[in-house]
Amino acid sequence: MAYEIIESCVNCWACEPLCPSDAIFEARPHFKIDAKKCTECEGDHVDPQCVSICPIEGAILNPFSEPANPPGSLTGIPPERMEEVMAEIQSR
């Protein structure tokens, strides 16, 4: 089982040096996790390191393919509020 980085990643490099298994690598259009190498940080850290520093909600999926940092969990912006504001901006 492994974590996965998806397209909303902004290539900020924060996760890469933290991975105890050297599973994360720079790639375009976004960083990737080598599923064969990822250990979920088991035995090294209590929390998966990439998930703990990644600033972008939804950029990393957990082994069940769910966002490890779901909407609102990092920014504190309630998802409904975000939707409202985005709709307002688009209608301008």
Place this chain on the structure above:
Amino acid sequence: MELKVIGQSEDNTAESGCSASGCGGSSDQLSHLPDHIRDKVHNHPCYSEEAHHHFARMHVAVAPACNIQCHYCNRKYDCANESRPGVVSELLTPDQAVKKVMAVAANIPQMTVLGIAGPGDPLANPERTFETFRQLTEKAPDIKLCVSTNGLSLPDQVEELCKHNIDHVTITINCVDPDVGAKIYPWIFWNNRRIKGRKGAQILIEQQQKGLKMLTDRGILVKVNSVMIPGVNDQHLEEVSKVVKEKGAFLHNVMPLIAEAEHGTFYGVMGQRGPTHDELQTLQDKCAGDMNMMRHCRQCRADAVGMLGEDRGDEFTMDKVEVMDVDYEQAMIKRADYQAEIEAKREAQKKSANETFIPLTALTTKKKETRPVLMAVATSGGGVINQHFGHAKEFLIYEASMTDVRFIGHRKVDLYCSGGDTCGDAETTLQKTIRLLEGCEAVLCSKIGYEPWEVLEESGIQPNGEHAMEPIEEAVAKVYAEMAESGQLEQQRQADQLQAGA
């Protein structure tokens, strides 16, 4: 530049309001500093108000990662602590950055300072940041190095910083109280965990204060930046000013929060407003009582190149830099000559100012109190009035009073829009500029068109093109004296005059 009033009459001293660093009358904000610090900042455009007219700085974006989250930041863009929000810089490797710095230094001889400010937190990317500094210390020893940080990993990096002989560090400190901090920082990454809320803020504050102390103990200059967030830390920043001064910071720079929903930041989306010009200035004045404030910060971006307020980054993109041929030995000689020339000019300017300056009190009649006046100035550098009104991307705001002329801050004409064509017709741009100049009663520029002249006048802002190429403070003092003489300044500004052009 000395604008000390010599023959000040007793009857106006009481109320002339020596509220700012200018009490005692010197417009040199650094006058209170010990000599060794003054020497260090003398040619530093970010630290010396006077030097920023003459010297240039550049930033390179080599540090992408960050270890905290600020509510005014969206990590899709550059670090908002040092850069404008909503800007993406070209990320460079240390080798590329060094190449770029050498190319810029060879082409812009007034470039004296290289900073690393992002796009994330430089100290959360120690290898890249220090590799860049190591190479530059060796290859371009005539360039000063500086770095800015959110402070979280600062204590761990102080030893390494000292090795690289970096003498200026900027720490962004928005609070010293974790309850305030919890409203600014949603989380930090600390000891392999994400720590949210008050606990995270508390660790961050402790680290910032510890790092600040460690640096000043080692004789490294520390500037503190704070972002003013109305209703969150605006009341608290006076306390911050006091605390960081006690720990030895030499400058405290309060910047306005810039929050737009489009940036997708917490504050932007939640509708948190930024401070008005007035609120910012009032706070800067209050903090100035405690310590030396910097008012000329332009919140430049992480890959900015050029004089403060100008960005020549487009001339030095990596593809252009790669093909430039730089003979740095030659360039260093040229740079030294050029900088000596500027030095001579600055000296001359200082002298002439001392000779020609007429004490303001000699011009204002003794019996009347005259109120202070804000004036806007269009300049492209050099400390003189030398820019066409219509070309000004920003205005420098000065306050003239019976006792002195002091620099208040900058107002940018349009922070996010890059050109005139895409953003409405000329009239709206002019209207925007007039709104921007709210509170000013005169605008000094080298030239101004007929149409804007009329509109400005109608709005109660007197355009003035008579002081082209004159040193700024001197010209502002003269215009103030003229206004005082004509009796305009004896009463409060007329309300109807203010509304006329609106």
